[in-house]
Amino acid sequence: MMSEIPKAYEPGKVERKWYNFWLEQGYFTPKIDLNKKPFVIIMPPPNVTGELHLGHALTTTLEDIMTRWHRMIGEPTLWLPGTDHAGIATQVVVEQELAKQGLTKANLGREGFLKVTWEWVKRSREAINQQHQMLGASCDWTRERFTLDAGPSRAVRTAFVRLYDKGLIYRGERIINWCPRCQTALSDLEVEHKNITGSLYYIRYLLVDEGGFVTVATTRPETFFGDTAVAVNPQDQRYKNLAGKQVILPIVDRKIPIIADEAVDPSFGTGALKITPAHDPADFEVAERHNLPLLDVMNPDATMNENTGPYQGLERFACRDKVVADLSDRGLLEKIEPYLHSVGHCNRCQTMIEPRVSLQWFIRTQPLAEAAIKAVREDRITIIPDRFTKVYFDWMEDIKDWCISRQLWWGHRIPVWYCQACGELTASIDGPAACIHCGSKQIVQDPDVLDTWFSSALWTHSTLGWPDDTDDLGYFYPTSVMETGYDILFFWVARMIMMGLEDTDEIPFHTVYLHGLIRDENGEKMSKLRGNVINPLEAINEYGVDALRFALTTGSSPGSDINLGKGKLESSRNFGNKIWNASRFILQSLDAEAMSLRGAKRRSKLRMEDRWIDSQLNRLINNVTQLMGDLQFGEAAQQIYDFIWSKFCDWYIEIAKIRLRKPHPAPSIDGEGLGEASPLPFLVNTLEKSLRLLHPFMPFITEELWQSLKMRLLRSARNDNMRMPDSIMIAPYPTPERSEGSLAIDPEAERVMDSVIEIIRSIRNARAQHKVRADKWVEAYVYADELLPNLIPQREIIEKLARVQPLAILSRRESKPDKGKALILVLKETEVVLPWAGMVDRLAEKQRLTKESEITQARIAQLDARLRDNAFLTKAPPPIIEKEKQKLDMLKDKLRRLHQEL
Numbered sequence: 020m021m022s023e024i025p026k027a028y029e030p031g032k033v034e035r036k037w038y039n040f041w042l043e044q045g046y047f048t049p050k051i052d053l054n055k056k057p058f059v060i061i062m063p064p065p066n067v068t069g070e071l072h073l074g075h076a077l078t079t080t081l082e083d084i085m086t087r088w089h090r091m092i093g094e095p096t097l098w099l100p101g102t103d104h105a106g107i108a109t110q111v112v113v114e115q116e117l118a119k120q121g122l123t124k125a126n127l128g129r130e131g132f133l134k135v136t137w138e139w140v141k142r143s144r145e146a147i148n149q150q151h152q153m154l155g156a157s158c159d160w161t162r163e164r165f166t167l168d169a170g171p172s173r174a175v176r177t178a179f180v181r182l183y184d185k186g187l188i189y190r191g192e193r194i195i196n197w198c199p200r201c202q203t204a205l206s207d208l209e210v211e212h213k214n215i216t217g218s219l220y221y222i223r224y225l226l227v228d229e230g231g232f233v234t235v236a237t238t239r240p241e242t243f244f245g246d247t248a249v250a251v252n253p254q255d256q257r258y259k260n261l262a263g264k265q266v267i268l269p270i271v272d273r274k275i276p277i278i279a280d281e282a283v284d285p286s287f288g289t290g291a292l293k294i295t296p297a298h299d300p301a302d303f304e305v306a307e308r309h310n311l312p313l314l315d316v317m318n319p320d321a322t323m324n325e326n327t328g329p330y331q332g333l334e335r336f337a338c339r340d341k342v343v344a345d346l347s348d349r350g351l352l353e354k355i356e357p358y359l360h361s362v363g364h365c366n367r368c369q370t371m372i373e374p375r376v377s378l379q380w381f382i383r384t385q386p387l388a389e390a391a392i393k394a395v396r397e398d399r400i401t402i403i404p405d406r407f408t409k410v411y412f413d414w415m416e417d418i419k420d421w422c423i424s425r426q427l428w429w430g431h432r433i434p435v436w437y438c439q440a441c442g443e444l445t446a447s448i449d450g451p452a453a454c455i456h457c458g459s460k461q462i463v464q465d466p467d468v469l470d471t472w473f474s475s476a477l478w479t480h481s482t483l484g485w486p487d488d489t490d491d492l493g494y495f496y497p498t499s500v501m502e503t504g505y506d507i508l509f510f511w512v513a514r515m516i517m518m519g520l521e522d523t524d525e526i527p528f529h530t531v532y533l534h535g536l537i538r539d540e541n542g543e544k545m546s547k548l549r550g551n552v553i554n555p556l557e558a559i560n561e562y563g564v565d566a567l568r569f570a571l572t573t574g575s576s577p578g579s580d581i582n583l584g585k586g587k588l589e590s591s592r593n594f595g596n597k598i599w600n601a602s603r604f605i606l607q608s609l610d611a612e613a614m615s616l617r618g619a620k621r622r623s624k625l626r627m628e629d630r631w632i633d634s635q636l637n638r639l640i641n642n643v644t645q646l647m648g649d650l651q652f653g654e655a656a657q658q659i660y661d662f663i664w665s666k667f668c669d670w671y672i673e674i675a676k677i678r679l680r681k682p683h684p685a686p687s688i689d690g691e692g693l694g695e696a697s698p699l700p701f702l703v704n705t706l707e708k709s710l711r712l713l714h715p716f717m718p719f720i721t722e723e724l725w726q727s728l729k730m731r732l733l734r735s736a737r738n739d740n741m742r743m744p745d746s747i748m749i750a751p752y753p754t755p756e757r758s759e760g761s762l763a764i765d766p767e768a769e770r771v772m773d774s775v776i777e778i779i780r781s782i783r784n785a786r787a788q789h790k791v792r793a794d795k796w797v798e799a800y801v802y803a804d805e806l807l808p809n810l811i812p813q814r815e816i817i818e819k820l821a822r823v824q825p826l827a828i829l830s831r832r833e834s835k836p837d838k839g840k841a842l843i844l845v846l847k848e849t850e851v852v853l854p855w856a857g858m859v860d861r862l863a864e865k866q867r868l869t870k871e872s873e874i875t876q877a878r879i880a881q882l883d884a885r886l887r888d889n890a891f892l893t894k895a896p897p898p899i900i901e902k903e904k905q906k907l908d909m910l911k912d913k914l915r916r917l918h919q920e921l
C-alpha cells in the first residue's frame with residue numbers, strides 16, 4: 020500500500036525535510052566540467068546587521084529561480100552565498116548594545132571592541148544563513164564567504180596596494196561628509212538628504228575703512244568663524260565696486276576679502292555669500308580657485324573649537340543660538356526668514372552631517388569609470404531593465420573621487436604604515452617589517468579602516484580566490500548575472516564593474532538584473548510608521564515559503580516595484596492548495612487502478628481533450644523556456660499559474676473525472692482498454708511536467724508531490740527498468756516537443772476544445788445570471804457548421820459540466836426551437852439556445868428581481884447621502900472616497916440592468 024496523501028498541504032512539515040535532503044545529497048555544489056559553460060551568481064552579501072526583510076526574500080527568490088532553472092537545464096550552476104561585515108552599520112549596532120550595559124567602545128579599547136563585535140557577528144551570520152535556508156536558497160554553502168575572511172581580506176589589501184602603486188589611490192585634505200556621532204567620514208552615497216524648514220539669517224559684515232556694510236544670508240551662522248571671504252557674482256550690479264575691498268567679521272574682529280566668482284548665485288539671499296571653505300563643499304571649491312585659507316572651527320564631535328574664541332566647547336546648535344543672540348545685540352542681525360532646504364544626514368544614525376575638511380584616502384575614480392562605461396557601451400555588460408543604462412552612464416560620466424577611509428574600528432584596516440623616522444609611508448599587502456624608504460622599524464599602521472563598499476566592490480572575484488589563480492576563478496569568472504535592487508546601482512554595481520575590470524581585466528558579470536522595491540497592496544512604501552510592513556518570517560509561518568516566493572514573483576518584471584499584500588499571499592497559497600488537491604486526485608486514481616503508463620501515447624486514436632492538453636502543455640513549455648531565458652520570471656510564473664489553475668485543473672481534470680467515474684476495464688499495458696480509454700497517462704504526464712516547470716518557483720511543494728508521484732510510477736513500472744532522478748531539482752527542465760522542425764501544436768484539438776469550453780462557460784454564466792439552481796438540469800441546443808462532427812463526440816462533457824439535458828448538437832441548417840422565449844448565446848463558432856421556460860420560474864424570477872432592485876435602491880440612497888456628507892468628505896482619505904464613488908457607480912449600473920431584465 021502506498022502511503023496516504025494528506026488532505027491538505029502543510030508547508031511546515033515538508034520544507035525543512037526536503038531542504039536537508041538536498042543539502043545532504045550535495046546538489047547545491049556544482050561539478051566543474053570544462054566542456055560546459057557554467058552559470059554563476061555571486062549572492063549580494065546581506066549586512067550582518069540585517070534582519071530578514073522582504074527585500075532579502077525577493078533577492079533570494081529571484082536568484083534561486085535562476086539557479087534552479089539553470090541547474091535543471093544541465094549547466095554546472097554555482098550560487099555562492101556570503102555576508103558583509105557592514106562596517107559602520109555593525110559598529111553602530113554593537114555600540115548601541117554596549118551602551119545598554121553602560122559601556123562605550125573606548126572602555127573596551129580597539130582589541131576588546133573587535134572581540135565583542137566578532138562574537139555578535141558570528142551569531143548574526145548564523146541567523147542569516149538559517150533564514151536563507153528557510154527560503155529554499157539552493158546556494159553552495161561549501162563556498163560561503165564573509166567579507167572579513169582571510170581570502171577576501173587579502174584581496175582587499177592587494178587591490179589597495181595595486182591602486183596605490185598606480186597612483187589611483189591618494190591621501191589628501193578634502194572636504195568630506197562627517198558624521199559627528201559616528202565620528203567618521205562618509206561617502207556621498209552614505210548621506211541621506213532630507214528637506215528641513217530652517218531659517219535664513221541675514222548678517223551684516225561692516226566694510227573696512229569706510230561706512231556701510233554687506234549683508235550676507237546664511238543658514239548656518241555658527242560657521243561664520245570659519246569665513247575666509249565674502250563672494251559676489253562679477254555681473255551683479257549691486258556689488259559692482261566691492262570686489263577687492265575688505266569686511267570685518269563681527270565678534271572675532273578678523274578682516275576678510277570680498278571676491279568675485281561666477282559660481283555665486285545672485286538670486287540667493289542678498290547675492291553676497293559668506294565663504295566657509297572648511298565647512299561647505301561649494302565654498303571649498305571657491306576657496307581652491309581663489310587660494311583662500313581653510314579654517315576649521317569645530318571638533319570631531321561638532322562642538323566649537325579654539326578658533327571660535329569664547330564660543331569654544333559649545334555644541335554646534337547651541338553655538339548657533341548664542342551667535343544669533345549676540346549678533347542681534349550688536350545690531351548686526353538684519354532679519355531671519357523661514358527657509359526650506361535639503362540637509363544631509365548620516366544614513367546609519369540620522370545625525371546631521373557636518374561637512375568638514377579632513378585628511379582622508381581617496382580613489383581617483385575617473386580612469387576606472389572610463390573602462391566601466393566602455394564595458395556597458397560595448398554591450399559586454401547588459402543592464403536589465405534597459406532604462407537604468409542611461410542612469411548608469413550619467414552617474415559614471417560625472418563621477419567624483421571616492422573617499423574610502425573611515426574612522427572606525429570594524430573593517431579592513433588600511434594597509435599603510437607611517438614611518439616615524441623619515442615621515443614617509445609604506446603601503447604593503449602583508450605588512451612591512453620596516454620602512455621601505457629608510458629601513459626604520461619605527462612604523463605605525465594607519466588607524467582607519469576602509470569603506471565597506473571597497474570590499475563589496477571586489478566581491479565577485481575575491482570570493483572565487485582572487486588574487487590567486489584558483490580553479491574556481493578560472494572556471495566561474497566572469498560570473499553570469501548580478502541580481503540586486505536598483506537602489507544600490509551606484510553603491511555597489513558600478514563599483515564592482517570598475518574594480519572587477521581593474522583587478523582582473525575582465526568584466527565581473529555579463530548581466531545586471533535590477534529588481535524593484537516592494538510596496539504594499541496599494542503601492543505605498545512599506546514602513547513601520549505606516550504599519551504596513553510584512554514580516555517575511557510571519558508570512559512564511561502563515562502561508563508557507565512557496566506561497567511567499569510565488570507572491571513575490573508572479574506578475575513582476577525587472578526594475579518595477581512590486582505590490583504585495585495579504586490578498587496576493589492568500590491567492591498564492593490557494594494556488595499551492597489547488598495543485599495539492601489535483602495531485603491528490605491523480606495519485607489516488609493511480610492507486611486505484613495500479614496501471615502501467617508505458618506506451619499509453621501510442622494509441623492510434625486519441626481523444627480530443629487528450630490531444631488538447633498535450634498541445635497546450637507543449638505551448639506552455641515553449642513559452643516558459645523563452646521567458647526564463649529572457650529573465651521574465653514574473654510572466655513565466657503567471658503563465659504556469661494560468662495553465663495549471665485553469666486549463667489543467669478546471670478543465671482537463673474535470674473532464675477526466677467524468678471518464679474515470681465510468682466503469683471501464685482496467686487498462687492494458689498500452690493504456691487502451693476495450694471500453695473507455697483512461698485519461699490517467701495524460702493526467703500523470705501533465706502533472707509531472709507541470710511540477711518540473713513550477714519547481715524553480717515553488718521548490719518545496721513540487722518536490723513533495725513529485726516524490727509521491729515517483730514512488731507510484733516506479734511501483735507500477737517495477738519490471739520496466741524505469742528510472743527517475745532522486746530529486747525533482749536535478750531532473751531536467753521540460754523541453755518543448757517539435758515535429759518537423761516546428762513546435763508540436765495540435766490546431767484542430769485547440770479549436771474544438773476552445774469551442775467546447777466556451778459553450779460550457781457561457782451556459783454556466785447564463786445559469787448564474789438567472790440564478791438557476793446548481794442541481795437543476797436545463798435543456799440546451801448547440802448549433803454549428805464546420806465544427807459539428809468534432810463537437811458531437813463532446814456531448815457528454817458539455818452535458819455534465821454545463822448541467823444541460825437534453826442537449827441537442829445540430830447543424831445551423833436545422834430550425835431553432837420555438838418554445839416561447841429563449842435565451843440565445845452567440846459564440847465564436849457556435850450558437851447556444853437555452854429555452855427560457857425550462858430555465859426559470861418566471862413569476863419567482865420577477866419577485867426576486869424586484870426585491871433585489873429595492874435593496875440596491877436603498878444602498879444607493881445610503882451611499883449617496885454619505886458622499887454628500889461634509890464631515891465624511893473632509894476626514895476620509897481620498898482613496899476611500901474614490902472607492903465609495905466607484906461603488907455608487909457600480910450600484911447604479913446594476914440597478915439599470917435589473918430594470919432592463921424586469
Ligand SMILES: [Zn+2]
Binds near residue numbers: 198201365
Ligand atoms: Zn552617524
Ligand SMILES: [Zn+2]
Binds near residue numbers: 442443454
Ligand atoms: Zn622611513
